[in-house]
Amino acid sequence: MISRRTFLHGAGAGALVIAIPVPALAATGELAPTVLVRVDRHGRITATAPRPDIGQGVRTVVALLVAEELAVGADDVRVEQAPGDTDRFGSQAVANSTSTRQLHEPLRRAAAAARCLLVTAAALRWRVPAGECTAVDGEVCHPRRGRLPYRALVADAAAIDPADVPVTLTPPHQWRLLGRTTSGRVDTADIVAGRARYGLDTRPPGALVAVVARPPWLGAKPDTVDDRATRALPGVLDVFPLTSPGEGQGGIAVLARTTHQALRGRDALRVTWRAGTPAADSRQWLADLEAALPAQGRPSGPQRTYRLPLLAHAPMEPMNATADVRPNAAIVWAPTQDPGSLRTALAQQLALPPASIRVEATLAGGAFGRRIEPDAVLEAVACSTRAGAPVSVLWTRDDDTRHDSYRPMSVHRLTAVTDDSGLPVRRSHEVVTWPLTVVPPFADPAVIRASGDHFPYSVPGDVTITVQPAPLRTGFWRAVYAGQFGYAEECFLSELGTRAGLDQVQLRRRLLPADSRLRRVLDHAAARAHWSRHPAPGTGRGVACHLDYGSAIAVVAVADAASRRVLRVHVAVDVGVALHPSGVRAQVEGCVLDAVSTVLGAQVTVRSGSVVESSFSDYTWARIDQTPDIDVTVVSSGADIGGLGELAYPPAAAAIASALAAATGTDVTGMPFGSDVG
Amino acid sequence: MPRYRLLVNGRRHDVETEEDTSLLWVLRESLGLTGPKYGCGVGVCGACTSHVDGEAHRPCVVTAAESEGRHVTTIEGLSPRGQHAVQRAWRELDVAQCGYCQPGQIMAAAALLAREPDPDDDAIAAALRDNVCRCGTYPRILAAVRHAAGLLREAR
Helix, strand or coil: CCCHHHHHHHCCCCCCEECCCCCCCCCCCCEEEECCEEECCCCCEEEEECCCCCCCCHHHHHHHHHHHHCCCCHHHEEEEECCCCHHHHCCCCCCCCCHHHHHHHHHHHHHHHHHHHHHHHHHHHHCCCHHHCEEECCEEEECCCEEEEHHHCHHHHHHCCHHHCCEECCCHHHCCCCCCCCCCCCCHHHHHHCCCCEHHHCCCCCCEEEEEECCCCCCCEEEEEECHHHHCCCCEEEEEEECCCCCCCCEEEEEECCHHHHHHHHHCCEEEEECCCCCCCHHHHHHHHHHCCCCCCCCCCCEEEEEECEECCCCCCCCEEEEEEECCEEEEEECCCCHHHHHHHHHHHHCCCHHHEEEEECECCCCCCHHHCCHHHHHHHHHHHHHCCCEEEECCHHHHHHCCCEECCEEEEEEEEECCCCCEEEEEEEEEECCCCCCHHHHCHHHHHHHHCCCCCCCCEEEEEEECCCCCCECCCCCCCHHHHHHHHHHHHHHHHHHHCCCHHHHHHHCCCCCCHHHHHHHHHHHHCCCCCCCCCCEEEEEEEEEECCEEEEEEEEEECCCCCEEEEEEEEECCCCCCHHHHHHHHHHHHHHHHHHHCCCCECEECCEECCCCCCCCCCCCHHHCCEEEEEECCCCCCCCCCCCCCHHHHHHHHHHHHHHHHCCCCCECCCCCCCC | CCEEEEEECCEEEEEECCCCCEHHHHHHHHCCCCCCCCCCCCCCCCCCCEEECCEEECHHHCEHHHHCCCEEECHHHCCCCCCCHHHHHHHHCCCCCCCCCHHHHHHHHHHHHHHCCCCCHHHHHHHHCCCCCCCCCHHHHHHHHHHHHHHHHHHC
């Protein structure tokens, strides 16, 4: 009789074998190879999503990875949202398009480990080699012994020393779910029935509501507060000053039993304000940035200066959070992009050990970078501490739009040295912008450059970054500085092409290495757009590429001169391996609509110290009648899995602006296209 | 505080609230129907879109008082098990990203198809142009409304 160890190591020979250190199994009779996957004694499979879903679909990718490796359907995997706990889950930040890149391997391995243990348990019971057993549809099967459901094997599998079991990953050519277009989002059934729970849908028993009277101009502080009328209103329980850790934030909080009562209470407040910058004007800010461009001699070649505006995040679900702070413990529920860091920040604020704090990440109704910040949660915690009850803090749409951490304004002066054919042989990109005030490392020009400068073409040159003090809060906005740098670079390259009468696709092909991923996606996008044919009369085309997050993308846009509409956008994207193609397309479509929105007019302006825009009526995000046809080709190069959530924004914006320029014969000078900036 | 008798999703409710309370907060906080979302409170985003007597309305700009005697339907009441053709189409075409605006989009689309069974793209865009989706699901919404119209044709 062969020993169990020898027997086990003989199994799976020839397959892709990865021996991974597997932590101790759960003592509950569950099979739990890591904190990410468990199979209970009933055979039910639970996967843990360590990072929140803000619309990027990470919960779906989690379900697909685990279902694939455990040989079940995606619907057979329940996805549980991890609370904030970096000790158990590592980084939980939805940032820099890292979720799938960093999670796919630990999730696959955990689920594959569970499958291999279940297969081994069946093999031991049947006294057959594990290599003769396969996992299919939630059962382990053997050609002669029949089949055993997972639930009959969990206890045995949990008792096996995982160190004895080599883990084999399912090779991509055997994938049933990953890479298929048929799988939908795991939360869709709840979403379409109105059952999906977001931050604002969280209301623990006895919870009160707070809204905050925020500064009417930048940096203003409350001077006098007359709250008599507010306190006389039904349902109003308290009025108090709220100092928020965010600079220039905070205000006067009104606590009430219902949202309506809190809002009416805020309306009735009489507050006078002092200090701050009541004369601030975003047109002046832009002029100041431009004045800070380095002095230059006579330009040595074509030159263009681009001016980019402030942008708000404007997620559909405004900022909010709910907190229940007790003397020695606290729970918060929040649509957050980083529950792990949030827990650490709360432990500091409340002087409690992290173990006493629970952070529940709800679904988020959009985020786009805004929900990295803890400010709304810290407000809810302060309100709950004072009230001695659970409190939900609601930012109205007006609060959300006018008190955001905006994408910084920027000015970009691009200069090129060209050869006789007009092709650039040397480039200069001078940037003046602001730091990200909510992320202190992003005051360093080297950090800003690492975020923004991903110029992929073989044109040497210089990038000079001048950082001016920011006059208001600024933060991460989808693609961060690449959204500004990449836009300016590609618009300028298009202008060089137009000046020299060069074909925009050929121009880029000549500046990209043969057989590069970027050149391949460029060829795909150009083919899909029938680039070699002449554009229809009255239309213009633009093209742009981007290489970032380990992924490559090319975009061709077609715009109509008369209506200034974007008609079609063809995108080819290579994320290495597309695990959830429908999700890949969705992220590209989202970035394209962000590009349509920002190129065609959405911007934030400041007059007399206040943000002018207050809702979707004046922060003019694209509507359905402005949507182009979007054609996304997913190219699989087999490279390491790349990031995607932000990738398409910079090239889509540049391609769309360049298409409008080609259609109308008007140069791109900034964003929005053809509008005053600031 | 005054009391109002509301008919929501086929059920009668007695609600006590201030007379200027918007129907949205009554639905969400008094009745626990959180399908209609708060997005703007001023009727410009459409996230709360629900049906009043079968037509698309925005509960954030309608008061409880104005809703008395009307049939109010929220996303929760559109179909018993999420099987309305529009909901099916939304699932089959994997429309949602963050999903927050989708109850409003679905209710606006359902109201459109109830009065215009076979709308062209212009009619769809006209009916939905004031429902904002910040994630950019518009191309799939257009396709899903067309798909839902097809599902309804098959059912007839």
